[in-house]
Amino acid sequence: MNLSRAIYLNSMENSDEDLEIRHRKPRVYETRPNFLKDMDDDEFITKFRVSKATCSMLLQKIGWKMEHLTSRNYALSPEDKLLLALRFYACGNFLVAVGDFCNVSTSSACRAVKEVSFHIAAMSREYIKFGDPDDVVEGLQKLSNFPNVMGAIGCTHIRIKSPGQRQDEAFRNRKGHFTLKVQAVSSAQLIIQDLVARWPGSTPNSTIFENSRLKQRWESGEFQNSVLLGNGYKSSKYMMTPVAKPTTEAEKHYNQSQIATVNIVSKCFEAWKQRFPVLSYGMHIHVDTAKVVIVACAVLHNIAIQEKDPLPPKIEDSSPESFEDDEEIDDIVDASDGFHRNDFINKYFDR
Structure with a gap:
């Protein structure tokens, strides 16, 4: 065995002893704000364009349809999803800004807006008549x-x-x-x-x-x-x-x-x-999703009038x-x- 090969094998044996075990960096979940609890009525209407009472009523009607089967990966609650969608309707901004406001990823915000809009639009026969x-x-x-x-x-x-x-x-x-x-x-x-x-x-x-x-x-x-x-x-x-x-x-x-x-x-x-x-x-957003959002906003408009919610400021x-x-x-x-x-x-x- 030549000298260079002996040095190589010796170094390999020593490296096994000095090898440090690298652990995967733990995933950190940011605490999501509780807007229903932390905001007063006027601020809530300004940010989400409906009253707390109307938001709670919507949760009762469609919240059970948006429950996750498990709580893995800190899944969004029905309340989180509804507030994400309302915030999207309220600010007319990119989904990345909506996600940042609620401390969720853009992809999660996109899925929440689509899901909530679908469930609200499905109530059109009840409210648009x-x-x-x-x-x-x-x-x-x-x-x-x-x-x-x-x-x-x-x-x-x-x-x-x-x-x-x-x-x-x-x-x-x-x-x-x-x-x-x-x-x-x-x-x-x-x-x-x-x-x-x-x-x-x-x-x-x-x-x-x-x-x-x-x-x-x-x-x-x-x-x-x-x-x-x-x-x-x-x-x-x-x-x-x-x-x-x-x-x-x-x-x-x-x-x-x-x-x-x-x-x-x-x-x-x-x-x-x-x-x-x-x-x-x-x-x-995609044109098909936009159509659903328009119907959802019409349903919410009628609900807000029936619930006597004040018209939010411009x-x-x-x-x-x-x-x-x-x-x-x-x-x-x-x-x-x-x-x-x-x-x-x-x-x-x-x-």
Whole structure:
């Protein structure tokens, strides 16, 4: 055996004796804040946009669906998940910022927002529906004396990131932003009575309505003699739109009352987006998840009104750009549809 090989073998034997055992660094879990306990009511509403009482009610309704089977790896509790989602709706920010606020990873925040949004959106049949016809009609008639109205209908834009698909240009609205166009029907109390949140931003109002279940319900006579008020829609026996060029006093009175009443849907959108700024600032998440988040925010909006939660203050640090894309009054009305509107005007506004 040569000298170099002997030295090598000797060094190997000594290294076994001097080898230090390296232990894996223990995982450290940060203590998560207890916002329900630590914050007062006003601060909680500012940060999470609903009251503590409403948050507790939501936990009772959907918390059991979000329980983990084990407590391994310091799993998120239903309360943690709900607060993460509410914070995402509240700040309209990237998920990494939401995770940092609640001391969780970005991936955990993403999963929590998707899970909670799904469970809240699943309650839409319970909370997004038309109220008692007599109460709804009476409430809207008090606004500007327009009779037999079951709701004001309109559309708003919710900004999203580029879908990254061949048809992504369909999501680009007239202002050049990628958006989802959301149709809603509002009551006088700003309750969202019907919602459609799946159409690309370039879709006309009339196309959304023509392909909606809402039209089928009115066509079937479910609402009898009641009407909807809208702008940018095709006039019909149940859809009362403004007269583009009013000439008679009755038409002028009709337009004044119609426009003043239909504006309630714009106020509904304004309050909805003020409560959940993510709807104003836009969402940097997958378009399918964004649709679920929109429905979830509509459900929460109605719950907050029913629970008499105060409207949270506007976020002062920045002002979101308006993505509204209202359509002009359609001056072309079919003869049969024009007859229904003229008959309505003569019946109720010719004084």
